[in-house]
Amino acid sequence: MxxxxxxxxxxxxxxxxxxxxxxxxxxxxxxxxxxxxxxxxxxxxxxxxxxxxxxxxxxxxxxxxxxxxxxxxxxxxxxxxxxxxxxxxxxxxxxxxxxxxxxxxxxxxxxxxxxxxxxxxVLDKLLGRLGMEPLADDFSLAAFKAGLKASRASIKRLLLAGRLVVGVGNIYASEALFLARIRPTTQARRIGPARAERLHAAIRSVLEQAVTAGGSTLRDFQAADGRSDVYGREGAPCHTCSTPIAMVRQGQRSSFFCPVCQRP
DNA sequence: ATTCTCACCTGCGGGC
DNA sequence: TGCCCGCAGGTGAGAA
Structure with a gap:
């Protein structure tokens, strides 16, 4: 959860x-x-x-x-x-x-x-290398873009690592990338300004909505992340274009995306 | 330095 | 039914 x-x-x-x-x-x-x-x-x-x-x-x-x-x-x-x-x-x-x-x-x-x-x-060990807080003012678009440019890893893995921005786990990473129309396997440094800006906004939006849903549903997290666009929906029709959602493995984790909405 | 793989542990669902 | 396998929302440690 x-x-x-x-x-x-x-x-x-x-x-x-x-x-x-x-x-x-x-x-x-x-x-x-x-x-x-x-x-x-x-x-x-x-x-x-x-x-x-x-x-x-x-x-x-x-x-x-x-x-x-x-x-x-x-x-x-x-x-x-x-x-x-x-x-x-x-x-x-x-x-x-x-x-x-x-x-x-x-x-x-x-x-x-x-x-x-x-x-x-122990605090430095656990918290010392954590990235920006996505729901705080601290979440700078400029720093986010710079972080993307500095990484050779795929965008999905960069997000999960938590060194650039914290809090985005396996579910919300897939969801945010869908909203931003970026394929999870895209190399982070290849994401240009427009897509970077969409992703920055998508991360904040997805997390904020989930907090709101969790807050109103309270103690029923299932309901909060139950209506995902892509996560866990392999083979099911994309909510935007009806193309079957695809799944790939990235470092022992599943990533879900729409092959059409999220072009490489 | 970065990046990638592994390990930690339990439970559950699917296939045989 | 029961067993075996793979998978599950995280992340530090250590290897490449």
Missing amino acids: PELPEVEVTRRSFEGRIAGARIVGASLGKPLRWPLGCSVESLAGRRVLGVDRRGKYLLLRLDQGLLVLHLGMSGSLSFAPALPAGGPHDHFDLLTDAGQLRLHDPRRFGAVVWAPDDHAP
């Missing part, structure tokens, strides 16, 4: 309730991608100041240090005054005086990592 819109919708769903809360305890299930980096006991007594997002990472700001959360491929967070006993796929619980935050993650590609302060090496 979790590309930028899902992460952002998740963030909004509990930030207002957890901000200001006092941590009273925490517990871990099976190992996640990385060790927590501190004892769960040491979290007790800390106060949660707020929840920020950088790319697909959530940053739980505490009065002392912060917790970095990632949902991986299959993670989801829930927050409620009291949650039922954890199941086999619940791997992190944060108990606060305002409610309980729980990470559910069957595949365990997700993570919860403690950072003692804003300059901790």
Whole structure:
């Protein structure tokens, strides 16, 4: 589920309730991608100041240090005054005086990592090379064009790498490229000004719409990305020209496109 | 330096 | 039905 819109919708769903809360305890299930980096006991007594997002990472700001959360491929967070006993796929619980935050993650590609302060090496490792935030003013068209010109990789792989712009995952990359009428296999540096501008706008538009849909649907991400134009629609008619949607593999990931609307 | 492949882990759907 | 295979929305590490 979790590309930028899902992460952002998740963030909004509990930030207002957890901000200001006092941590009273925490517990871990099976190992996640990385060790927590501190004892769960040491979290007790800390106060949660707020929840920020950088790319697909959530940053739980505490009065002392912060917790970095990632949902991986299959993670989801829930927050409620009291949650039922954890199941086999619940791997992190944060108990606060305002409610309980729980990470559910069957595949365990997700993570919860403690950072003692804003300059901790782990933050640099995880966030240090992330690209522009597509929904922020920081998402400059000029910088985007320059980034395209500097890359020999295909545009799809460049987007997924997150070094130029963050938050675009496998679904929204295909969708944005469809909107911009660019084939996923196109070498990034071969994308001219007009197409670059369309893609820049398409990325923002696709993500914004998904956040809005996720926000109105709330907690039903399926409905939010259910009506895709190309993703998962191999062989089905293009919504624009009725040509069957095609699929290619790019670095172990599937890309979907319309062979006619997205000419090479 | 960039770019590409692999690995991490579990569940599910399709084909036999 | 049951087994085996491939695939799934991410991304850092290490190899080319």
